[in-house]
C-alpha cells in the first residue's frame with residue numbers, strides 16, 4: 001500500500017480552505033489511490049471554525065484520509081509536510097490598494113518561509129495561492145534557504161482555466177477539448193491571457209483556436225479583459241471571491257506537477273524565471289510549463305509578437321514594483 005502524503009493547507013478555515021480540503025481528501029489533488037494526511041493551519045482566532053472543519057472531515061468518512069491535524073501553531077502545521085498549499089493571509093478589503101496588501105502579507109510569508117525551511121520535508125512542493133501570490137512566492141524563496149527555488153510556485157491555474165472556459169463558451173465546445181492557453185505574468189489584472197497558441201480537438205484533428213474563432217479583435221480585447229476581470233466579476237455576483245474554482249485550480253496545479261502533464265499539453269504556473277522569454281531571472285512569473293517526474297519546465301521557442309511582448313513587459317514591470325515594495329518592508 002502507498003504511504004500517506006502529508007498535505008498542508010494554510011488558511012484552512014477560510015473559503016478556499018473549506019472547498020479544497022474535501023477535494024484533497026477525495027483524491028482530486030494526488031490521485032484516487034493516494035492516501036493523505038491533512039495538516040490545517042489557521043490563526044488562533046479561527047481555531048473553533050478550524051475544529052469544525054476537522055469534525056466535518058471525520059464525518060465525511062473519506063477512505064483516503066488517514067489523519068487530520070488542525071492547529072494554529074506554524075511549527076506543528078509544517079512538520080514533515082510533502083506538499084504545502086499556502087492560502088492563508090491578509091485578505092484584500094474594499095478600497096485596499098495592492099501596495100497595502102503587500103505590506104500586510106510580506107511579514108506573514110517571511111515567517112512561513114522559516115517554518116517551511118525548518119519543519120517541512122526537504123523536497124516539499126509549495127503552491128502559494130494567497131495574494132499577492134507572485135510576490136509572496138518571491139518572499140518565500142528569499143527566506144526559505146534550504147528549499148530549492150524550483151519547489152516554490154504560485155497559482156495562475158485559475159486564470160488558465162478561466163481562459164480555457166472562455167474559449168469553450170465562445171466556440172461552444174467541451175472545455176476538455178481546449179488546451180494550451182497561456183497566462184503570462186502576474187496573478188493580477190496585468191496578466192496576459194494568450195490564446196494564440198491554444199488548440200481545440202475536432203473531428204479533423206487539432207485546430208488552432210485563432211483559426212476557429214476567426215476574430216482577432218475578440219482574442220486581443222474581449223477575451224483578454226474577461227479573463228483579467230473574471231475574479232472581480234465573481235466577487236460582484238457572489239459578494240465573495242472565487243473559492244470553488246480557486247480550490248479546483250490548486251488541485252489541478254499540484255496534480256499536474258506531481259503526476260505530469262499529458263503529452264502535447266502545457267499548463268500555466270507561476271515559477272521563478274530562468275530568463276526565458278526575456279523575463280528577468282528570479283522573477284516569479286506565470287509561464288506555460290510541462291511537467292514530468294515531479295519537475296516543471298518552461299515551454300521554449302513559442303513565437304512572441306509585439307502585442308504579446310508589450311503585455312508581458314507590462315506585467316513584468318508591475319512585478320518589479322511589487323518586489324521593490326516588499327524589499328522596502330523587509
Ligand code: NAI
Pocket residue numbers: 010011012013014015016017041042043046087088089090091092108128129130131132133155156157158159187241242243246
Ligand atoms: P478567506 O479570508 O476566506 O480565508 C483566509 C484564511 O486565512 C482565514 O481563515 C484567515 O484566518 C487565515 N489566515 C490569515 N492569516 C493567516 C496566517 N498568518 N496563517 C494562517 N492562516 C491565516 O480568504 P479566501 O477567499 O479563502 O482567499 C484566500 C487567499 O487566496 C486570498 O489572499 C485571496 O486573495 C487568494 N486568492 C488567490 C487566487 C489565485 O488565483 N491565486 C484566487 C482566489 C483567491
